[in-house]
Amino acid sequence: xxxxxxxxxxxxxxxxxxxxxxxxxxxxxxxxxxxxxxxxxxxxxxxxxxxxxxxxxxxxxxxxxxxxxxxxxxxxxxxxxxxxxxxxxxxxxxxxxxxxxxxxxxxxxxxxxxxxxxxxxxxxxxxxxxxxxxxxxxxxxxxxxxxxxxxxxxxxxxxxxxxxxxxxxxxxxxxxxxxxxxxxxxxxxxxxxxxxxxxxxxxxxxxxxxxxxxxxxxxxxxxxxxxxxxxxxxxxxxxxxxxxxxxxxxxxxxxxxxxxxxxxxxxxxxxxxxxxxxxxxxxxxxxxxxxxxxxxxxxxxxxxxxxxxxxxxxxxxxx
Numbered sequence: 001x002x003x004x005x006x007x008x009x010x011x012x013x014x015x016x017x018x019x020x021x022x023x024x025x026x027x028x029x030x031x032x033x034x035x036x037x038x039x040x041x042x043x044x045x046x047x048x049x050x051x052x053x054x055x056x057x058x059x060x061x062x063x064x065x066x067x068x069x070x071x072x073x074x075x076x077x078x079x080x081x082x083x084x085x086x087x088x089x090x091x092x093x094x095x096x097x098x099x100x101x102x103x104x105x106x107x108x109x110x111x112x113x114x115x116x117x118x119x120x121x122x123x124x125x126x127x128x129x130x131x132x133x134x135x136x137x138x139x140x141x142x143x144x145x146x147x148x149x150x151x152x153x154x155x156x157x158x159x160x161x162x163x164x165x166x167x168x169x170x171x172x173x174x175x176x177x178x179x180x181x182x183x184x185x186x187x188x189x190x191x192x193x194x195x196x197x198x199x200x201x202x203x204x205x206x207x208x209x210x211x212x213x214x215x216x217x218x219x220x221x222x223x224x225x226x227x228x229x230x231x232x233x234x235x236x237x238x239x240x241x242x243x244x245x246x247x248x249x250x251x252x253x254x255x256x257x258x259x260x261x262x263x264x265x266x267x268x269x270x271x272x273x274x275x276x277x278x279x280x281x282x283x284x285x286x287x288x289x290x291x292x293x294x295x296x297x298x299x300x301x302x303x304x305x306x307x308x309x310x311x312x313x314x315x316x317x318x319x
Contacts, residue, residue: 004038005078006058007071008048011041013127014213017243021109022068023055024206029072031242032197035080043131045140052143072199083198090193094200097185097192100178105207107155108175108221113210114148115162118217176224179208183228190237201238209235 007030009023018024018041030037037057045052050064057065057074065074075081083091113124128141153160160167182204191197192204211221212235225231 004036005060006040007037007055008040008042008058009055010045011043011131013131014215015239016209016213017041019127019210020054021106021206021210024209025068025202026055026057026071028205028238028242029082029199029202030075030080032082032199032202033075033080035075035078044133044136046136072202082202085196086193086198090198094198097182097200098203100181101203101207103155104174104178107152108171109207109210110148110152111168111171112216112218112221113214114145115152116216116218120145122217123214172220175221179221179225179228179231182208183231186230186234188230190234197238197242205235205238209239 007026009027010018010020012018016024017027027039029035040047042048042054045054048054048056050056050066053066055066055068055071057071059065059074062074065071076083083094086094112119114120125141125145128144129137131137132140149162156167156171186192189195191201193200208225208231211225212232214222216222
């Protein structure tokens with residue numbers, strides 16, 4: 001029997017299977033298409049097949065597949081196609097709505113979690129810093145932060161600036177209009193194309209569920225989303241139908257992890273060895289940074305100078 005495909009993704013929290021929008025999209029699509037995946041939910045991206053790259057799909061034929069769109073395309077090639085019954089028009093609508101999500105809703109989602117100062121300091125960065133093992137939690141959250149800022153800059157264009165209040169206001173106006181449009185398009189239906197979920201549902205669910213589930217200090221998008229009851233019910237329905245049968249629970253917990261508690265999401269083999277390696281690598285990185293930045297310096301002292309310093313110290317002690 002062939003080995004199953006293995007998916008590496010961020011672990012879940014806040015009532016969701018994963019805290020990352022891209023990982024959540026792939027997990028949801030796999031559920032919709034029936035793809036048999038061995039899922040590794042991790043809190044340390046350095047334990048991924050390619051460090052720092054999540055989600056990542058390990059396959060026998062194509063090695064490691066990265067990026068959400070490429071992972072979904074690979075699953076389709078393996079006959080796990082959630083869009084098999086869609087018409088040509090529905091296929092075109094799928095591409096149009098995914099593009100709308102990336103242009104209008106995703107920028108506000110990134111801004112909410114990674115740019116909004118209060119949300120980032122009090123929730124996002126705190127969660128990642130307390131979840132990622134020491135000492136990697138000192139610099140990996142900053143790397144993730146930088147990656148999201150670069151993604152936002154790419155979507156919004158070079159003219160976009162974090163300090164531009166007008167651009168920020170327009171960003172949230174566009175996101176709210178996008179949510180309203182999605183609510184109108186969904187209407188009374190269970191899914192966006194009727195009674196069966198498709199890839200579009202995986203993309204929409206991953207974006208909307210993050211906005212709905214996380215309790216943030218500043219939650220402009222969540223307030224608007226709660227005024228759209230069909231979208232809220234849509235998210236709850238997908239969670240209860242497709243993720244409650246795994247035997248897993250995703251409680252809404254605070255960023256602080258209880259001391260002494262063993263995380264249930266660590267499924268990788270050689271766990272103790274990997275932890276020790278992570279600590280060693282982190283310490284080496286911190287020492288290297290200290291040396292390169294001049295915080296710590298090493299000076300050579302000749303034997304004669306060392307003797308003279310020793311004698312001088314002895315004379316001072318005698319006095």
